Amino acid sequence: MGEAATNAPRVGLFVTCLVDFFRPEVGFATVNLLESAGCHVDVPEAQTCCGQPAYNSGDLDDTRAIARQVIETFSAYDYVVVPSGSCAGQLHKYPELFAEDDDWHRRARDLVGRTWELLSFLTDVLAIDPPETPARGCFTYHDSCSGLRQLGIHGQPRQLLAGSPDIELREMDDSTVCCGFGGTFCVKYPEISERMVDEKIRNITATGADTLLGGDLGCLMNIAGRLQRQGKPVAVRHAAEVLAGQLDTPPIGARETD
Amino acid sequence: MSTARSTVMARIREALGRTQPPSLAEARADLARRVPDAIPRPIWDEPQVERFVARLEASAATWARVNGRADIPGAVGDYLQDAAEELIGIAAHPLLTELAWPPAWSISHDMENAASWHTAIAVARAGIAETGSLVMGSGPASPTTLNFLPDRHIVVIAADEIVDYMEEIWERFRADGSMPRTINVITGPSRTADVEQTLQLGAHGPRSLHVLIVNSAS
Amino acid sequence: MAVRQADFRARAQAALQDDNLRDALDKAKGGFVDKRASAILDLPGFETLRERGRQIKDHTLAHLDTYLETFEQNVERNGGQVHYAADAEAAREAVLAICRDASARQVIKAKTMAGEEVGLNEALEHEFETVESDLGEYIIQLAEEPPSHIIAPAVHKTRAEITALFDRHHHQREGGPLRETPDLVDEARGVLRQKFLGADIGISGANFLIAETGSIALVTNEGNADLSTSLPRVHIAIAGIEKLVPGLEEASSMLRLLARSATGQQITAYTTFITGARREADPDGPEEFHLVLLDNGRSRMLGDEFREMLRCIRCGACMNHCPVYSAIGGHAYGWVYPGPMGAVLTPMFQGLDKSRDLPNACTLNGRCQSVCPVKIRLPMLIRRLRDHEFEQRLTPTGTRWALQAWAWLARRPRLYQLATRSAGTVLRTLGKGRARRVPLAGAWTAARDLPLPSAGGTFQQRWRAARTSRGEQA
Structure with a gap:
């Protein structure tokens, strides 16, 4: 990892709680991609969660408390980059939490102006050349809902993956339909969630792809966990891992041999 | 019936925060401001x-x-x-x-x-x-x-x-x-x-x- | 109709295990989604039209009192009568009173969601022979079930089930041969034709109420609404007060949105504008026209943060595109309005305490909003209902406790990181090798393996370690 130049954009990485806890490799891949693109990356220690579980459960007081903490923690960066459309989307909702508090509303809007989902940041802000990675095989892409509908992420990952000559991307039917994760939804209504993820898996396997990619770890863990339970041999990875050429760790949910 | 009418009307005016409705002309003027003249409709080339x-x-x-x-x-x-x-x-x-x-x-x-x-x-x-x-x-x-x-x-x-x-x-x-x-x-x-x-x-x-x-x- | 709130989960569970329902939903889903998508291609300005639809409805709602008065005057000028109904009971009573005054015996009904909302059929059936004429509604009336979809009420019924219903009700037999669709449609046509001709009262809903002329607009493909509203001597229409539009041009714009969003048609086979009762010189048409205008909670929504839900034109696009609806069908929602629109309307009309699951049984994926012809922010409204549940302490205690514990930890980064590090180690130890069954995550692991945290600690832990060693080298 080379040190970025002094005028390099200072990026605060919001790593997300799922990546931090379950899949640190996505965090390292993100840093790798950002640094290769000439950014100076910092990981503020005071970060935890974006507050989405509280927000989507109607606990607005706790959501506000967490939002203030995120706003404070990331106040000094040129950009805040998140390897998740869902969590980036949550940061984008902060201003509406402070409709009655001018100061925090202003600070929340300021944060929104600097906050980007990773794949969108690489293409829409940094306009990097799609990296040529050693990844090979037949891939399919699941468009996670928050990234897609809230942040408009659809073409960006496809554009980035097009730089690798040995990746064949096969689109699945209904790639933009929810996989049934939905945060706490999948544990509150597990049977409905199961039907939804089965539908997604039907579309994934119909493509014959050997690897499923996506930009949100929540959805990917849901799909990977179900694929694993069904014994379906489809590898699941976060797009950042592939784009960073970081393919040595086992795919998400793959059983470790020890 | 007339009581039902006045009940519903009173609720509507309360919800809209007024006691008297705007005139129809005022309403139409607001509509004209909001809705552009060009109506999105299918277009075709043939006669x-x-x-x-x-x-x-x-x-x-x-x-x-x-x-x-x-x-x-x-x-x-x-x-x-x-x-x-x-x-x-x-x-x-x-x-x-x-x-x-x-x-x-x-x-x-x-x-x-x-x-x-x-x-x-x-x-x-x-x-x-x-x-x-x-x-x-x-x-x-x-x-x-x-x-x-x-x-x-x-x-x-x-x-x-x-x-x-x-x-x-x-x-x-x-x-x-x-x-x-x-x-x-x-x-x-x-x-x-x-x-x-x-x-x-x-x-x-x-x-x-x-x-x-x-x-x-x- | 009373809300069958008792158990959303149980109904959803039953629906998931119903193979017929699954086939029917699969068939319907693709059809509606594809047809809508191709109908939109025909109108390149569709997005502009959605915005126009939103503006028309918002404007009308903001001037609802003005337009209601204008509408009412115009209905009366054309020989019709307007009846206001503050709630469901008042609406039922208004309709029953008109039927009694007309000394009616037989009632023919065209599909009306407002009628379903107030439980009109149950009220009518005590006193009058009441028959639904929309084929889908007729089928579920025979089956004694509520509709499972607002524009395709019998979408959950297979041909075999319909054959059995017709055998029982038309031929008093069981186990007749499975019949083809044309035969079933023809059979119903024959039976219902006699009902149309014999009815004293025709009841319809209204897709739009047009203030400028006092007209109602009705869209159907079967023509049943037209026979219902033109053959009997009395026509009663029932509609929510939010169905108003200012004028005929606005109705035309809304109709372009409705047909494409609902069935993927450019226009339905029959789009009908009814203004008052028959004129003196008319050779046919009803002698009386009554319009029941239903509030039933709408005026309250007009004054609160759920006002935009009153833009809804009942097209069904939200449920057609909802993956939860596609999984469980309409009956699981427990009341007349299913899918995303129902997840908002049922708590609004029936009370949040009676429909606690509905706003939660949603992944907030936003596909409904992206297809809504009047751009209702359904996920936002559904999520707002969760705020109300939380405030009213309707959220289950366990969930509430877990959430607050999590949030407490999330506000203490040092403690949080300590906790995640140790939790990672514990989870890896518990699930070592095979992560099939991990305690405390039963709902997840019932159907999925739980991917284990990677070896080597959390990202924060590893990042700090790497930076420290790098810093030392520098």
């Missing part, structure tokens, strides 16, 4: 009547062109084939009643018998090219139930009564000074998809719709 018949076909209707009104009975005969075997109801519209219908046909203008008619013939007030629709305005010359009771519906329309969009027919009815009791905008025969989402024609209304377009020159 109007071609669009009209293309949409008629898309709606599973059939059609034929006739040169003048005198040719209408012949065109009906061509379509029905066994016209003499049928009970035919004809709307009491001057364009139809004055025609020389073949004496062998069983023709009725009396709506009392409408439930037994196999075929009904009516005249459209207008056609809409956008959708291939026929506009039927109810009245003595155009009973509304006649559009729905028979198995086969034949509608006569003058080519110069075809307009591009539904909005244009509103101008015509406004010019009349009042709306008829019923305006039927009819696009193809009756249909349903309520059994396993399979499209089936002839649900409750006509099983077929045939349109005779009378050329303008006549």
Whole structure:
């Protein structure tokens, strides 16, 4: 990892709680991609969660408390980059939490102006050349809902993956339909969630792809966990891992041999 | 009833935070500010009547062109084939009643018998090219139930009564000074998809719709 | 109709195990989604039209009192009568009173969601022979079930089930041969034709109420609404007060949105504008026209943060595109309005305490909003209902406790990181090798393996370690 130049954009990485806890490799891949693109990356220690579980459960007081903490923690960066459309989307909702508090509303809007989902940041802000990675095989892409509908992420990952000559991307039917994760939804209504993820898996396997990619770890863990339970041999990875050429760790949910 | 009215009105005004409604003119002015003049509508390149018949076909209707009104009975005969075997109801519209219908046909203008008619013939007030629709305005010359009771519906329309969009027919009815009791905008025969989402024609209304377009020159 | 709130989960569970329902939903889903998508291609300005639809409805709602008065005057000028109904009971009573005054015996009904909302059928059936004429509604009336979809009420019924219903009700037999769709449609046509001709009263809903002329707009494909509203001597229409539009041009714009969004048509086979009762010289049409205008909670929504839900034109696009609806169908939602619109309307009309699951049984994926013809922010409204549940302490205690514990930890980064590090180690130890069954995550692991945290600690832990060693080298 080379040190970025002094005028390099200072990026605060919001790593997300799922990546931090379950899949640190996505965090390292993100840093790798950002640094290769000439950014100076910092990981503020005071970060935890974006507050989405509280927000989507109607606990607005706790959501506000967490939002203030995120706003404070990331106040000094040129950009805040998140390897998740869902969590980036949550940061984008902060201003509406402070409709009655001018100061925090202003600070929340300021944060929104600097906050980007990773794949969108690489293409829409940094306009990097799609990296040529050693990844090979037949891939399919699941468009996670928050990234897609809230942040408009659809073409960006496809554009980035097009730089690798040995990746064949096969689109699945209904790639933009929810996989049934939905945060706490999948544990509150597990049977409905199961039907939804089965539908997604039907579309994934119909493509014959050997690897499923996506930009949100929540959805990917849901799909990977179900694929694993069904014994379906489809590898699941976060797009950042592939784009960073970081393919040595086992795919998400793959059983470790020890 | 009047108490219910005042209860509901009072709730609405409370919700809207006022005691008196704005005038209709004020309301219309607000609407004009919000809604642009250009109405998003389908556009097409082909001549109007071609669009009209293309949409008629898309709606599973059939059609034929006739040169003048005198040719209408012949065109009906061509379509029905066994016209003499049928009970035919004809709307009491001057364009139809004055025609020389073949004496062998069983023709009725009396709506009392409408439930037994196999075929009904009516005249459209207008056609809409956008959708291939026929506009039927109810009245003595155009009973509304006649559009729905028979198995086969034949509608006569003058080519110069075809307009591009539904909005244009509103101008015509406004010019009349009042709306008829019923305006039927009819696009193809009756249909349903309520059994396993399979499209089936002839649900409750006509099983077929045939349109005779009378050329303008006549 | 009373809300069958008892158990959303149980109904959803039953639906998931119903193979017929699954086939029917699969068939319907693709059809509606594909047809809508291709209908939109025909109108390149569709997005502009959605915005126009939103503006028209917002404007009308903001001037609802003005337009209601205008509408009412115009209905009366054309020989019709307007009845206001503050709630469901008042609406039922208004309809019953009109039927009694007319000494009616038989009632024919065209599909009306407002009628379903107030439980009109149950009220009518005590006193009058009441028959639904929309084929889908007729089928579920025979089956004694509520609709499962607002525009395709019998979408959950297979051909075999419909054959059996017709055998029982038309032929008093069991086990007749499976019939083809055309035969079933024809059979219903024959039976219902006699009902149309014999009815004293026809009841319909209204898709739009047009203030300028006092007209109602009705869209159908079967023609049943037209026979219902033109053959009997009395026509009663029932509609929510939010169905108003200012004028005929606005109705035309809304109709373009409705047909494409609902069935993927450019226009339905029959789009009908009814203004008052028959005119003196008319050869047919009803002698009386009554319009029942229903509030039933709408005026309250007009004044609160859920006002935009009143833009809804009941097209069904939200449920057609909802993956939860596609999984469980309409009956699981427990009341007349299913899918995303129902997840908002049922709590609004029936109370949040009676429909606690509905706002939660949603992944907030936003597909409904992206297809809504009047751009209702359904996920936002659904999520707002969760705020109300939380405030009213309707959120289950366990969930509430877990959430607050999590949030407490999330506000203490040092403690949080300590906790995640140790939790990672514990989870790896518990699930070592095979992560099939991990305690405390039963709902997840019932159907999925739980991917284990990677070896080597959390990202924060590893990042700090790497930076420290790098810093030392520098």
